[in-house]
Amino acid sequence: MSGFTGLGENIRAAGMLAPTDTCRRPHPGRPLPPVEQPIRPHHAGRRTVGFWLIATLTTLGAVAALSAHTLAQNLAARTDQEITRASELGGLGGAGAGALPDAASLPFPPLGGNDLVLVLDAEGRVVERHRGSEGLPAFPALTPARLKAYAARPNPSAFGEGYRAKVVRVPETDRRHPSGYVVTARSTVEDRRAVERLLQVETAAAFPLLATVLLGARRLGRREVREREDTERRLREFMAAAGHELRNPLTTISGYAELARVGDPAYEPMRQEALGRIATEVGRMSTLIDELVLLTRLDLGQPLQLTCVDLAQLCRDAVSAARDCHPDRPVRLLLAPGDHTVTGDPLRLHQLVANLLANARVHTPPGTTTTLGLGTEDGHRVIEILDDGPGIPDDLRARLFDPFVRGEETRAAGSGLGLSIVAAIATAHGGTITLEPSHPSHRGAWFRVLIPASS
Numbered sequence: 501m502s503g504f505t506g507l508g509e510n511i512r513a514a515g516m517l518a519p520t521d522t523c524r525r526p527h528p529g530r531p532l533p534p535v536e537q538p539i540r541p542h543h544a545g546r547r548t549v550g551f552w553l554i555a556t557l558t559t560l561g562a563v564a565a566l567s568a569h570t571l572a573q574n575l576a577a578r579t580d581q582e583i584t585r586a587s588e589l590g591g592l593g594g595a596g597a598g599a600l601p602d603a604a605s606l607p608f609p610p611l612g613g614n615d616l617v618l619v620l621d622a623e624g625r626v627v628e629r630h631r632g633s634e635g636l637p638a639f640p641a642l643t644p645a646r647l648k649a650y651a652a653r654p655n656p657s658a659f660g661e662g663y664r665a666k667v668v669r670v671p672e673t674d675r676r677h678p679s680g681y682v683v684t685a686r687s688t689v690e691d692r693r694a695v696e697r698l699l700q701v702e703t704a705a706a707f708p709l710l711a712t713v714l715l716g717a718r719r720l721g722r723r724e725v726r727e728r729e730d731t732e733r734r735l736r737e738f739m740a741a742a743g744h745e746l747r748n749p750l751t752t753i754s755g756y757a758e759l760a761r762v763g764d765p766a767y768e769p770m771r772q773e774a775l776g777r778i779a780t781e782v783g784r785m786s787t788l789i790d791e792l793v794l795l796t797r798l799d800l801g802q803p804l805q806l807t808c809v810d811l812a813q814l815c816r817d818a819v820s821a822a823r824d825c826h827p828d829r830p831v832r833l834l835l836a837p838g839d840h841t842v843t844g845d846p847l848r849l850h851q852l853v854a855n856l857l858a859n860a861r862v863h864t865p866p867g868t869t870t871t872l873g874l875g876t877e878d879g880h881r882v883i884e885i886l887d888d889g890p891g892i893p894d895d896l897r898a899r900l901f902d903p904f905v906r907g908e909e910t911r912a913a914g915s916g917l918g919l920s921i922v923a924a925i926a927t928a929h930g931g932t933i934t935l936e937p938s939h940p941s942h943r944g945a946w947f948r949v950l951i952p953a954s955s
Contacts, residue, residue, distance in 0.1 A: 548724055552717035556710060564702045568695050575691040576664060580656040583666050586615075587684045614690060616663070618683040620647065627680065636687050637662040647681050656684075664688055746788065749781040756781075791917045795903065798924035804845035808954060811849070811881055812840040815874050818853040822861070822870075829861050829870065836875035841954045844929045849951075852925045855918045856885040856947055864889030864944070876953060880931070883949040891943045892935065900935055926951065 612632045616639060619628035624642045640660045642650070650657055650667035659665050665685030756774035759767075812835055819833045842849075853872070860870040864887050873884040892900065899905050901923040904916040919933075926933045929951050936946040 546721065548721035549714065549717040552713055552720070553710070556713045560702075560706045560709070564699055564706075567702065568699055571698055572691065572695050575694065576658075576688070579664050579686050579688065579691065583656045583664065583684050583686055587666050587668060587682075612686075614687040616665075616683075616685040616687065618685070620681040620683060622679050622681075624681075637689065639663060639665075639683070639685060642667075642683075651681060658688075659685065661692070662687055662689060746785060749785045749788075752781045753778050788917075791921060795917060795921055795924055798921070798928050801928070804848060804928060806843055806845060809842050809844045809846045809849055810840060811842060811874055811883065811951075814846065814850055815853060815872055815883070818850060818857060819872055821854070822857050826861060828866055829868070831857065832869065832871045834871060834873040836873075838876060839953075840874055840876070840881055842881050842929070842951050843954050844951065848925045848928070852922050852949065853883065855922050856883075856949075859918050859922075860885055860887040860889070860945060868944075877950070879953055880950040881953050883951070885945070885947045886942070887944040888942075889944045891938050892945050897935055901933070922949075 614636065615632040616636055617628075617630040618626055618639060620642070621627055622644060624644055624647055640663075647667060648669075650665075651669040653667075656664050656666040663685045665683050668682045668684070669679070670682060671679050756777045759774040760771050760778065762771060815833060815835070819831050822829070822831050857870060857872065860868075864870075868887055868889045871884075871886045873882075873886070875882045875884075896905065901919050903920045905919075923933050926949050931949060931951040933947060933949045936948055938946075
């Protein structure tokens with residue numbers, strides 16, 4: 501049903517591609533035989549699953565690492581604040597601290613379970629040890645050089661993996677009170693366990709998420725494989741149909757070329773007819789190739805020549821051309837009042853309307869009336885083509901806009917690309933084309949094209 505014939509040279513000059521002669525397949529409308537080469541399996545599904553798993557694992561790992569690092573930093577900052585406050589409360593934070601304290605003057609009595617206070621002499625030997633719990637890990641030994649370096653730091657520091665502490669130097673006042681250091685420390689074992697528990701919770705929560713992602717990725721991968729296989733199948737069918745359509749005129753040209761080579765003057769009329777048929781078939785091949793190139797360009801999204809187009813004037817011109825070329829085919833024009841401008845390619849939009857009018861003409865009996873309507877609906881310009889012909893068979897409706905689709909009973913000339921080009925033009929303009937369902941009060945074909953209105 502989607503083939504079409506020309507509307508005359510004035511339509512062709514306006515940009516409509518129209519075949520010039522008939523080239524029917526031996527069994528029009530029947531599907532081509534399946535290609536011998538099977539569709540090879542793809543690894544796209546596995547790649548999709550792998551990609552989403554890697555992306556999910558990377559994201560979860562980054563979130564876990566960031567949250568663990570943030571918690572560890574916050575706990576360390578809180579510990580440092582408490583150690584500093586305890587040192588200041590004990591009178592060990594000032595530069596003028598006096599003698600080494602005894603147990604009665606420790607920084608924060610009573611000690612917490614994770615707290616440890618060490619009184620060291622100048623050589624780093626432990627003079628006194630006071631701890632809140634017997635289960636605290638051993639504090640690392642410190643050399644005089646390290647004690648001196650730590651005492652110069654204003655904030656607490658990490659001591660191994662088990663403590664954070666602040667070292668305060670106590671200067672010598674007399675022989676009874678030699679110089680030394682006081683280390684105010686707090687165990688970070690519980691903080692480390694808190695970070696580990698956070699990681700365990702995040703790991704446990706990640707398994708359901710990973711399972712969900714895996715399930716979704718597998719479904720997405722299977723759908724991607726199906727779409728790719730369907731695309732390959734359609735491409736091969738398209739190439740097979742295109743080759744078939746091009747082979748017919750080539751066979752005709754070859755046969756008439758042999759007749760044209762006959763040199764007997766008695767066959768001159770036949771020779772001239774053969775040359776005319778060759779020219780006709782060459783023109784048909786040129787038109788078919790132009791249509792294929794146009795369809796490919798539209799499918800690839802190549803830019804259109806956009807400008808402001810008045811669809812009302814465009815429809816008037818298309819209807820006028822159709823009436824002039826085929827006066828035996830009544831065409832009505834219905835224009836709703838108001839503005840009908842769009843931003844689009846005027847040549848392609850004219851081709852869209854002309855193809856729809858030609859499609860209605862060549863697939864309906866003589867005397868059939870075709871109506872072209874134009875209006876506005878929900879921010880879109882609506883182009884409608886209706887005819888009072890026999891309508892479109894139900895078995896063709898689902899694939900009507902596919903290339904090279906023609907009905908079993910059609911005798912119209914054409915390549916079967918007319919409606920597929922219309923659909924591609926509508927899509928390239930951000931619009932859609934639909935075939936409306938048949939109705940008891942209207943059994944003919946009814947096409948609706950929606951093009952976004954100019955903003």
